[in-house]
Amino acid sequence: MSDSEPVLFANEAFYYAFAGGDAAAMDEVWARDVPVACIHPGWNVLTGRDAVMESWRSILGSDSRPAIRSQGAKAVVYGDVAFVTCYENVGQGYLAATNVFVREGGAWKMVHHHAGPTAPPEAEELEDAPDLVH
Amino acid sequence: MSDSEPVLFANEAFYYAFAGGDAAAMDEVWARDVPVACIHPGWNVLTGRDAVMESWRSILGSDSRPAIRSQGAKAVVYGDVAFVTCYENVGQGYLAATNVFVREGGAWKMVHHHAGPTAPPEAEELEDAPDLVH
Numbered sequence: 521m522s523d524s525e526p527v528l529f530a531n532e533a534f535y536y537a538f539a540g541g542d543a544a545a546m547d548e549v550w551a552r553d554v555p556v557a558c559i560h561p562g563w564n565v566l567t568g569r570d571a572v573m574e575s576w577r578s579i580l581g582s583d584s585r586p587a588i589r590s591q592g593a594k595a596v597v598y599g600d601v602a603f604v605t606c607y608e609n610v611g612q613g614y615l616a617a618t619n620v621f622v623r624e625g626g627a628w629k630m631v632h633h634h635a636g637p638t639a640p641p642e643a644e645e646l647e648d649a650p651d652l653v654h
Numbered sequence: 655m656s657d658s659e660p661v662l663f664a665n666e667a668f669y670y671a672f673a674g675g676d677a678a679a680m681d682e683v684w685a686r687d688v689p690v691a692c693i694h695p696g697w698n699v700l701t702g703r704d705a706v707m708e709s710w711r712s713i714l715g716s717d718s719r720p721a722i723r724s725q726g727a728k729a730v731v732y733g734d735v736a737f738v739t740c741y742e743n744v745g746q747g748y749l750a751a752t753n754v755f756v757r758e759g760g761a762w763k764m765v766h767h768h769a770g771p772t773a774p775p776e777a778e779e780l781e782d783a784p785d786l787v788h
Binding site for chain 2: 554555557559561562563564565567592594596598599600601603605606607616618620622631632634635636637638639641642645
């Protein structure tokens with residue numbers, strides 16, 4: 521197993537919670553012992569676990585929540601911290617995302633999510649390619 | 655000096671190079687020994703130092719490059735890795751940015767930049783508040 525696989529698994533767990541509208545699973549995804557932040561598309565910067573989780577409860581509980589899936593995820597691991605870049609397929613369009621993780625209690629937990637608009641990616645950019653492991 | 659100050663200094667160096675259109679200074683900002691990535695506003699994900707620096711030479715050499723300055727920077731430090739969230743004041747509008755840094759050779763170097771549109775921030779969000787240090 522490469523260093524990046526557990527990080528990509530944590531990234532998948534994030535999108536699984538997101539796609540399923542599962543606020544309890546989303547709560548499990550995020551770190552508890554270190555500071556966290558989040559920048560939703562078009563939103564201001566949210567800092568602190570309370571603000572971030574409140575935003576997720578609002579988004580996940582919304583009837584207008586889009587279908588979402590992650591494509592083209594790439595992880596870069598720097599010891600106990602890592603970030604993932606990926607595309608979010610939302611309906612007919614795409615967002616580009618940065619997701620930062622730290623190792624907490626033996627598991628990779630999210631500490632930052634940032635997503636925003638992107639140009640339509642080429643097909644090869646949508647393939648999962650965990651080839652940036654450090 | 656708090657843990658976050660050197661990270662915020664590196665973040666300022668990034669925006670100084672950006673605002674000054676200084677490609678050589680921008681090259682110094684970015685890490686050399688570990689993988690890097692970049693998501694410019696509306697662009698696809700760039701991976702690898704060659705692609706990232708080529709993008710910066712293109713942006714910094716453009717006549718249509720906007721004036722830019724960073725506001726409301728907050729750093730979160732996790733040992734030898736850190737990320738900064740801030741607002742980029744570009745002309746009449748704002749972008750929200752995530753900048754990831756690693757300690758390389760004793761200095762904080764950028765490994766990832768992601769910027770995209772944001773709602774107009776409140777005045778207090780534009781104050782520099784390095785209060786999220788871990």
